[in-house]
Amino acid sequence: MAGFTVAIDGPAASGKGTLARHIAESYGFHHLDTGLTYRAVARALLDAGVPLDDERQAAAIASQLDFGGLDRATLSAHGIGEAASRVAVMPQVRAALVKAQQRFAARPPGTVLDGRDIGTVVCPQAPVKLFVTATPEVRARRRYDEISAAGNGLSYDAVLADLKKRDARDSARTDSPLRPAEDAHLLDTSEMDIEAAFRAAKRLIDAAYAPGASS
Numbered sequence: 001m002a003g004f005t006v007a008i009d010g011p012a013a014s015g016k017g018t019l020a021r022h023i024a025e026s027y028g029f030h031h032l033d034t035g036l037t038y039r040a041v042a043r044a045l046l047d048a049g050v051p052l053d054d055e056r057q058a059a060a061i062a063s064q065l066d067f068g069g070l071d072r073a074t075l076s077a078h079g080i081g082e083a084a085s086r087v088a089v090m091p092q093v094r095a096a097l098v099k100a101q102q103r104f105a106a107r108p109p110g111t112v113l114d115g116r117d118i119g120t121v122v123c124p125q126a127p128v129k130l131f132v133t134a135t136p137e138v139r140a141r142r143r144y145d146e147i148s149a150a151g152n153g154l155s156y157d158a159v160l161a162d163l164k165k166r167d168a169r170d171s172a173r174t175d176s177p178l179r180p181a182e183d184a185h186l187l188d189t190s191e192m193d194i195e196a197a198f199r200a201a202k203r204l205i206d207a208a209y210a211p212g213a214s215s
């Protein structure tokens with residue numbers, strides 16, 4: 001019996017991961033930040049001194065990735081996002097990761113996956129799809145605050161430029177570009193705090209989710 005899946009997509013630093021974690025905690029669902037899977041492949045290539053565009057080696061790493069060992073604290077470093085988005089253009093890497101992400105998505109009683117292609121490719125049958133956005137300036141401000149609080153010295157302008165560059169690459173790639181699924185609910189959090197975004201998502205989930213029933 002398949003579990004209930006909440007599919008969350010959106011551009012960098014839109015707040016999709018924060019929202020996904022709140023939903024998972026509130027409903028007792030398993031959460032997968034699929035961005036970490038692309039980041040882990042990029043990290044492994046960088047550590048091994050392998051060029052980021054070596055599709056064969058990248059796909060081999062992707063097909064053996066241990067989803068249980070993804071360490072958000074180290075992989076979420078700002079610089080790895082750029083490397084991950086270069087790795088994420090390669091179809092063989094995506095195919096390997098999507099297969100494992102789909103296995104994860106079937107876990108009972110339910111799952112929340114966040115990324116760029118969850119509603120369109122990984123879980124097109126998900127009963128609830130959210131596309132989380134905010135203006136580039138708001139997203140850059142949030143990410144800048146996060147990076148500054150961690151003691152790192154990037155300027156706001158550098159963060160904004162990085163986010164725009166990564167969003168452009170993610171949206172323009174041929175395989176599984178960043179875009180909302182046709183049946184996704186748009187959630188613009190530019191003027192919402194984390195709690196308001198969660199309340200809006202909860203209304204949509206509660207309208208579709210009956211605990212104990214299969215999806």
Ligand SMILES: Nc1ncnc2c1ncn2[C@@H]1O[C@H](COP(=O)(O)OP(=O)(O)OP(=O)(O)O)[C@@H](O)[C@H]1O
Nearest residue numbers: 012013014015016017018142146189192193194197
């Ligand atoms: N609605 C919100 N209001 C204010 N701050 C928020 C909101 N949502 C998220 N944040 C903050 O913005 C930053 C980015 O959020 P988060 O990491 O969830 O984004 P993301 O879309 O998952 O990013 P990435 O694509 O890099 O994985 C975090 O510091 C988070 O605490």
Ligand SMILES: Nc1ccn([C@@H]2O[C@H](COP(=O)(O)O)[C@@H](O)[C@H]2O)c(=O)n1
Nearest residue numbers: 034035036038084085088115116117170
């Ligand atoms: N489903 C996904 C998730 C992520 N990516 C790529 O990984 C990069 C890093 O993701 P974050 O969510 O951690 O920022 C992202 O820029 C994408 O290139 C993806 O393609 N598909």
